[in-house]
Amino acid sequence: MNFYDTLVWLIPLPPALAFFLIVLFTNKNRSLSHWVAIGAAGLSWLGSMVIFLRALGVEHLRDHPFGSSIPWLPLGKDWLEIGVRIDPLGAAVLFFVAWTILMIFIYSVGYQNYGQPEGDHDVKGLPPHGATVGRGQDRRTVLSVEPMYSRFFAFLGLFAFGMYTLVVSDNVLTLFVGWEIMGLCSYLLIGFWYGKKSARDAAIKAFMTTRVGDVFMLLGIAYLYSATGSIAFSKVFAEETLAQLAATPSIWGFSAAGMIALLFFIGAIGKSAQWPLHVWLPDAMEGPTPVSAMIHAATMVSAGVYMIIRIFPLITADWHGHGLTPTMTVIAFIGAFTAIFAATIAVAQNDIKRVLAYSTISQLGYMVAAVGIGAYVAAAFHLITHAFFKALLFLGSGSVIHGMEHGALHTGDHKVDPQDMFNMGGLRKKMPITFWTFLIGGFALSGFPVLTAGFWSKDEILADAWAHHGSHPMVLAVFITLAAAAFLTAFYTMRQITLTFLGEPRTDEAKHAHETPWTMTVPLMVLAFFAITCGWVGIPEWFTGGLIPNWFHEFVGHTLVHVPEAAPFSWVPLGTSVVVALSGLLLGWLVYRNVKSPQEDILQIPLLKNKYYFDEAYHTVFVRFSVWFSEVFVYKWMDKFLIDGILDIIGWLTGQTGTIFRNYFDKPVINETIGDGSAWLVQKFGASLRPIQTGRIQQYLLSALAVMIMLGGILYYLLVLA
């Protein structure tokens, strides 16, 4: 095992260690806690960069990945092995994960108001309310530090451990371990301010909704393991194994490979918030904003997409490069439908973070659809560019909210919602760094042509879809849907930018907003850099006239045995991308530049505002039904009434049998007849003999004589006659 193989093992460990250190030792000391956490994230970042840079220089990384495995569970005569592995896809994912995690750790220092005084009335479990400082004329309210500051960093550390574990895993089981640890951290961090009912409910909703997917994924793992006898990617994705899985029939017309892939995909539906399990992600915005950026935009929700990209060989085991398999059709449909569905909701949201949440769902739908139509590299590319620009947008929105809270403390009006975009406006002057970086992120999301990363990755998905649009009607449908969704994306992004930053401030709070400290703006700038440049690594060859090869395609494409071909050049997808992005942006600006209040907004349609009433429907159908089923049916009716009822009847019958025996046998027969009866008999017998006890000697001697004569007679008979 060489240095790099060992290093891969070490990458996830520092954040886990940081978690334990903070929880056990440094939780009383804020600065020590965040230094431990950031130091750990830094170490993991460093390790990831070393691995990434080294990976660039290795030829045939697919055949000689970094990593190794160890025996973990003894099962029968074999051992179940687990290990770590970095192949080209892993290296690329590691790159963006390391950067976003480190940036978000640093950002959190500022976001949780490190260095600010403790709040006047702050309690654990609620967001800080501000502290009063100064005397007399200088008396004013400033932001106060988060009461559970250290705990926040501990959770972030544990989360980072989960994500790194997922990325470096060489098998589905430890991938699932990381997956679930992130799920736990997501739960803990969404419910970080557990004093708020909305946060509590959102945390449980997130955990339970994703768990629906998780139990299917667990079945998928069990199925895969029993069908192939292995959980390691290298063994499972071997050509012969895949061929065998593709040839094995399962139920409903799926092959075993297709069924396993489908079970895994349901896991991804939960984790990556795809329709119909998308409902948890918007509510997850209850968590602190760095959490939204890291977990609910850049890493955890991306993990679902990463996982289906990872199992791409399994998804496509029975695919021959044209048409679509049943599993792929399902994936493509879910992805494309989610992309357009979430985008239509996003246009009607007023909460700055909720717009981004629906945007994330929609963008993840893009990637899922890309996997569904077999566009492997395009999906991976969009995964990475999206992670950067969406993390940037979330952090930017956090910065905006922070600035608005500053304004709210200044005016003293706590009724104003600092997240409502209609309370903002004109922030570009107050918060220039936030504005420019947000603009970059927004343009990348919209796919602003040539310059931004989002353009190249989105274009690649469209190009791939167009290239195969004739092979299956679903592929064409995907192309049209994604193009329409891209238009909506550009539109709602520009709506958001216009309402937030452009025009004039609509409230006093917006007037007194303030740029955030450097710990928050530096991460914004770093991420903005990547939001532009990380797209350049995947520029198609035709754009440069074949001068520069498409590095990303070459690199990540080599994760697969058969390197996928890049989509040939066509004007249709390129033209579509450019037109939808520019027209969407322009329309967004035109419509919203003069809108002053929600009443003037033409898109405040109840159906969209209420997210097609999915929450209400689910609440009635699933939540209330489960509660009824648990409390009334299973507990009251089945356990208490039926089972305990039967037991009570048995008990009662036993008691009754006893009573019957006592009343009709024991008492009359044993007690009265035999017991009392025998006493009575003896008594009667004694009484009847009483007359012979006369007390006269003559009579006694006479009877003695009679007895002796009788005895003599008997003896004579026995001894002489017999």
Added chain:
Amino acid sequence: MTFLTDHILILILFFPLLAGVAVLFIPRDRCQAIRWTALIASLFPFLLTIAAWFRFDPNMEGYQLVGDYYWYEAIGSSLHLGVDGLSLSMVLLTTLLTPLAILASFSVAEKVKAFMFLFLVLETGMLGVFLAIDLLVFFVFWEIGLVPMYFLINQWGSKNRNYASLKFMIYTMGGSLGLLLAVQMLGVTFGTYDLQKITAAWPTLDTLGNVPLWLKDMNTVKTVAFWAFVIAFAVKVPVWPFHTWLPDAHTEAPTAGSMILAGVLLKLGAYGFLRLVLPLYPAQSAQYAGVLAFLAVAAIVFGAFASFGQTDFKRLVAYSSVNHMGFVLLGIAAAAKAMGTQDAIIALNGAVLQMFNHGLSAAGMFFLVGVIYERTHTRNLNELGGLFPLAPVYGGILIFTSMASLGLPGLNGFVSEFLVVRGAWPVLTAFTAVGMLGLLFTGAYILKGIKQVLHGPLNEKWSGKLTEINTREIIVMAPLMLLMLVLGLWPAWLLDIINKAMLMLF
């Protein structure tokens, strides 16, 4: 020293009983002395178990550290003790949990002497079941364990203790009547109660020699005896629909009683399945594996739902035992059906590991419920809530233990549940799939517990009354939590012994 090593098992078995008798001689008002004597005495069997663990050779077939003592020669029964990988891991669980439970009951203030005496007797009762390799001795200890537990619930329990203790006692005894008859039949047939001899001869026996039964069809005899065994153990596990004694008994029992009840006593039933039912009735087990799987899945699913439907914290945890033990039975059912395959071994590994894991997490959960109950005197979830800011350390421990119970990957419960699911999937696919519904709702009830106890705005009602978890209580939890983590990350030290035992047994 050789005496110690030659007779290590009988020392482990009877040391608690002797210590219990010794405790009786301490004056009643010296509570502290009684508590410490009991605690220190209960540590000896634990240390001896560790010694036995190191003397045990997992690669050797059959029972080890065997001791055979004169007992009831006239009917061919002897006090025959021995361990294999299966029983040794259960002995370890028992001797580990007992000192912790005794430490947990330092807060018991009434009738301390009687409490500690009964507790130590209880330990001997449980250990006897795991150590015996004589059927009659097995049965005797099986019943002995009931008596101290009955009194623990009846004397130190909460409001509804009379009903609960009676239900517990009658139900379990009623369940084991058939077991007694079946054991007698085996004993009379073979003229011995030695488990090894019976296991070797019984499954292939086709005529009943000594027993004047009018049933001539051996298959029927075996089937009836099989069900007699199954029902006795199913009540103890408990398997749906024989489970309703459990929520009552667990809820009413004192904290330490619940810890042992959930931690060890339920394992006796599962142990009976593994030690007696599968080896003695392989054909019947395979034939009725579907029924067992159905009951197991019903336990998993309905246990989870019933737990979710509770408003009593302790009852919620109690029902979680039904849910978790369902996985043990599912593993056993899968193994019964696919005996001899790799799937069966994986399922059995999962089942045994799940027994151990559930012992840790259930004991921990019941203890944590007790910690809250001692301070607030309520278990009603609707009266709790918002305790996290008042007791952050307690909160952290509760979340950790709850997650172990939930089966979070990285902690112990996941490994065993995964193995059971993996083992059962190819054998009992539909049952396993339905069981996932239970796994989903495991999440629901665990999160409900956390939400209703910890989360919410700071609870003014308990502010000032609810004190943070104290050092003694942390010491009770620390070994449990450490093991949960270690078994989640590196289960091989335990699983290796279990695995080898399963390979040799089946």
